[in-house]
Structures are given as C-alpha cells and as structure tokens.
Amino acid sequence: MFDLPATADATTPAASPCPSAAPATPGAPEWTLSxxxxxxxxxxxxxxxAPVVDVQGPFSVTExxxxxxxxxxxxxxxxxATVSVCYMGVNGRDGxxxxxxxxxxxxxxxPLDGVIPGFQKAIAGQKVGSTVAVAMTSADGYAEGQPAAGIQKGDTLIFAIKILEASN
Incomplete structure (x- = not known):
C-alpha cells in the first residue's frame, strides 16, 4: 500500500484538530500587544x-x-473543567x-485545576470552540523557571490555545 496525497473539499474533514503546518500566508495578526x-x-x-506568535523581544508583561x-x-x-485543547507556548524572552x-x-x-495559573485564566470563562491567546507574567507561569523547557526565572510566556472540549 502507499499513501495518496490528501485532497481537500467541503466533505473532507481536517486531518487533525491541531494542524501542524504553519500558514502559507499568516495574514493580519488578531492580537498585537506592546x-x-x-x-x-x-x-x-x-x-x-497552526497559530503564529511573533515576538519582538525580549517581551514581558507586568500583568x-x-x-x-x-x-x-x-x-x-x-x-x-477537564479540557481538550490544542496549544502553542512561546517564551517572551527569545520567541x-x-x-x-x-x-x-x-x-x-x-484538568484546569492542575495547570499553571495563567493557562487556567486563559481558558476558564471562555466558550468551547474559542481560540484565545494569553501573555502571562512569570508568577502565572513558571515563577522559578522550567529549565528543561528553556524557561528562566522571570520569563513572560505567551500561549495560543484552541478550546476543543470541556467536561466536568
């Protein structure tokens, strides 16, 4: 057997709820923040x-x-809630x-009660099906850093999140 290239038409569902390809042309940003x-x-x-997060850094927020x-x-x-999401996390220090x-x-x-505070703040209160972004302080992310992920103490984090499902 061999794989045939996928063709897209109105009846073909997306291959994944979390597409991995960057957009051919990103278009205008939906959120810009100084x-x-x-x-x-x-x-x-x-x-x-997939989402695009462009950082002109180092980027930081105080709130x-x-x-x-x-x-x-x-x-x-x-x-x-316990949620099903697609997400991308970007470090504001270096993009x-x-x-x-x-x-x-x-x-x-x-479960939302088992994640960093900034991630919970971004999702709780939103509607299922929403796409959201959050720029979070170090205190709402990893206040002491997360060396394995390259996150240093004090780093601002940015997440782009698509909320697929939520259940209690």
Missing amino acids: GATGSIAVTGSTDTA TQVQTLKAGDGPVVPET SVFDSSYQSGSPVDF
Missing part, C-alpha cells in the same frame, strides 16, 4: 494551519492579559516555542 518591554503579534490557528481571538459558540468552560500540541497534531486533555 508589553513592558517588546511586543507580540498573535494569529490564531485555523482548520488547516497577565487574555485576548479572545475567535469566540466559540459552545458552553462556557468552568474553572474546574522560542517551548511546547506545542500542534507539533504532534494531537490535542491534549487536562
């Missing part, structure tokens, strides 16, 4: 492309900020991607 230092421009994911890039039409996500479910093409499930 920080205490530096700035970011975020373009959310689509059905066929965690959440932006809805595309509002969903599902139920509101409670603070204690590097330190973690991404888009790279694997598979969503990740986790």
Whole structure:
C-alpha cells in the first residue's frame, strides 16, 4: 500500500484538530500587544494551519492579559473543567516555542485545576470552540523557571490555545 496525497473539499474533514503546518500566508495578526518591554503579534490557528506568535523581544508583561481571538459558540468552560485543547507556548524572552500540541497534531486533555495559573485564566470563562491567546507574567507561569523547557526565572510566556472540549 502507499499513501495518496490528501485532497481537500467541503466533505473532507481536517486531518487533525491541531494542524501542524504553519500558514502559507499568516495574514493580519488578531492580537498585537506592546508589553513592558517588546511586543507580540498573535494569529490564531485555523482548520488547516497552526497559530503564529511573533515576538519582538525580549517581551514581558507586568500583568497577565487574555485576548479572545475567535469566540466559540459552545458552553462556557468552568474553572474546574477537564479540557481538550490544542496549544502553542512561546517564551517572551527569545520567541522560542517551548511546547506545542500542534507539533504532534494531537490535542491534549487536562484538568484546569492542575495547570499553571495563567493557562487556567486563559481558558476558564471562555466558550468551547474559542481560540484565545494569553501573555502571562512569570508568577502565572513558571515563577522559578522550567529549565528543561528553556524557561528562566522571570520569563513572560505567551500561549495560543484552541478550546476543543470541556467536561466536568
């Protein structure tokens, strides 16, 4: 057997809810933010492309900020929900991607009460189906750093997140 190239038409579902390919043309950012230092421009994911987080750094914020890039039409996500999401995490210090479910093409499930505070702040209160971005302070991320991920103490983190499902 051999794999045939995929063809896209109105009846073909996307291969993955977390597309790994960067967009051919990112288009205009859905969120731009000037920080205490530096700035970011975020373009959310689509059905066929991963998000783009452009960092002019070093980027930092003094207060965690959440932006809805595309509002969903599902139920509101409670603070204690278990969610299924696609996400990309970017370090504001150097613009590097330190973690991404888009790279694997598979969503990740986790309880919101078991994640870093900034991630919970970004998702709780949003509607299922929404695409959101968050720029979080070090205190809402990894206050003491996360060396294995290249995160240093004091680093501001940016996440682009697509909320696929939520359950209690």
